[in-house]
Amino acid sequence: MELxxxxxxxxxxxxxxIQGGMGVGISWxxxxxxxxxxxxxxxxxSVGTGYWRTEAVRTxxxxxxxxxxxHSSANLKAILRSAxxxxxxQGAVGANILCAVTDYERQVRDSVEGGARYIISGAGLPLRLPEYVGDADVALIPIVSSPRVVDLICKRWKRHGRLxxxxxxxxxxxxGHQGYTYEQCLEPEYQLEAMTPRVYEACKAWGNIPLIVAGGIWDRKDIEKFLEMGASGVQMATRFIGTHECDAADTFKRVILGSKKNDIRLIKSPVGYPARGIVTTPLVQRVLAGHRPKIACISNCVDPCNHGEESNRVGYCIADSLADARGGKYETGLFFSGSNGYRVKKLQPVQEVIEKLVGLRADDDTWEEEREVPEESPFVRAVAATAG
Ligand SMILES: Cc1cc2nc3c(=O)[nH]c(=O)nc-3n(C[C@H](O)[C@H](O)[C@H](O)COP(=O)(O)O)c2cc1C
Known part of the structure; x- marks a missing residue:
């Protein structure tokens, strides 16, 4: 099949x-x-762009x-222009903006000014996105978790003359953050393969809106499988961490390269959703051991955290920990990864990864499939317990 x-x-x-947006600073x-x-x-x-050039912001x-x-305006626009x-x-450059961020509206306007040709928005419902974009010719792409969410967004957007x-x-x-509860993440009916036909039907009913699927897609075989189910494309993120161009520090990439299947788990996050990442790293281990120093909120990054209230309940600050991971601070970093992170075995140029994905190279990497381990996570239970 030709893609x-x-x-x-x-x-x-x-x-x-589509290469999925990865914050903080993994995809700039x-x-x-x-x-x-x-x-x-x-x-x-678009999240935490102050870290792109800290000299340009107050710290x-x-x-x-x-x-x-x-969420520096000047840095976000500069990052987009540089990209x-x-x-x-070639191709197209856009922005990923989490609905949960503080200053969502401003980030949307900054992205448009910076030249983003599309905006992808999830971690909440981007109900007002069309209003914020106005007449700008920018493609709007919400992230959903079910057909119900497709209906909700389409009904609301239609009032503003857009879908x-x-x-x-x-x-x-x-x-990173999931659109499901911890329990749902483990159930068969919420897996991508089961949800795709249902969401495809909802997209069709609203006028054949192109459906893109994401989460656990690794190679050409996976891409073909979902295209055959009606998807128009895929969004992939974890595989792009294994590239020279990925904007994270080498330490971040080494953590992913060194991970085992079992190390990648769901953990509790101050954003209010379960998040998938590497749980064997020092920060998560300290939290699990009950070490929870008082956290002072400096950046006020996301609304659901409520100025650090949730950070103190969960045991770590999401802004500080993700920024530290990106910057290569192993001791204090939180390293997000999709469940395929353990399959990243080497760093390679982006061009090579894409050539493998689209079938221009026959030598796609092979992996010894690790033994399937149950997803049931003692870590998330422990974090939930310590969160009180
Ligand atoms: C390190 C990392 C950070 C991520 N950060 C974000 C983010 O800031 N916003 C977002 O919508 N999705 C985020 N994601 C999700 C990706 O955009 C993507 O949809 C998802 O990871 C696809 O699954 P895959 O990694 O198995 O390919 C992140 C994923 C990773 C691995």
Missing amino acids: PPLKIRNISVKYPI DNLAGAVAKAGCLGTVS INGRPLKPANF IAKSEG PDAIILEGPKSG
């Missing part, structure tokens, strides 16, 4: 692959630019102060 091009609104790219200009240059959609993460002990500096320059006119230009269904094998 078809991907068409979303007025964007048309060679391959049906280098990764997004390289993915776009290779003929796909390269997504800049306290190296932490960007308040949302205006943590667009690196794409050399989503595509929909991303993200299943529970994805990295």
Whole structure:
């Protein structure tokens, strides 16, 4: 099967692959630019852009102060412009903006000004996204977890004369925050394969909105499987951590390269959703052991955390820990990964990964499949217990 091009609104790219946004700072200009240059959609993460160039923002002990500096407007626009320059006119560059962030509306407007051709938005319902974008010719792509959410968003957006230009269904094998409860993440009916036909039908009913699927997609065989189920494309993130261009520090990449299947689990997050990451690292281990020092909220990054209230309940600050992971601080970092993280065995150029995915190279990496382990996680239970 030859992979078809991907068409979303007025964007048309060679391959049906979107590189998923990865915050904090795992997908900025280098990764997004390289993915776009290779003929796909390269997504800049809009969260915590103050860390891109801390010299340009106000900090306290190296932490960007308040949302205006943590989610820096100037840095976000500069990252997008840099990614667009690196794409050399190929593919397309867009932004991933979490609904849960403080200053959501401003980040949407900044992304439009920075030249994003599309906005992907999840971790909450992006109900007002069309209003914030206004007349700008930007494709709007909500992330959903069920057909019900498709209906909810479409009904609301229709009142403003718009429908989503595509929909991303993200299943529970994805990295970072999940759109499901911990229990749902483990149940067969919420897995991507089971949910795809249902969400496809909802997209069809609203006028054949292109469906993109995400979470646990690794190789060409996976891509073909979901295209045959009606998807127009896939969103992939974890596999792109194993690239030279990925914007994370080498330590972050080494943590993923060194991980075992069993090390990648769901943990509790101050954002209010379970999150998938590496649980054998020092920060998570300290939290599990009940070590929970008082956390002072400096960046006020997401609304659900309520100025650090949830951080103190859960035992770590999401902004500080994700930024530390990106910066290579092993002791204090939180390392997000999709359930396939253990399959990343080496670093390679983005171009090579894409050539393997689209079948231009026959030598796709092979992995010894590790023994299937039950997802049931003692870690999440322990974190939940300590969270009181
Ligand atoms: C390190 C990491 C950080 C992520 N951060 C975000 C984020 O900030 N916003 C978001 O919508 N999704 C985020 N995701 C989810 C990805 O965009 C993507 O949809 C998902 O990981 C796809 O599954 P895969 O990693 O198995 O390919 C993140 C994933 C990873 C691995």
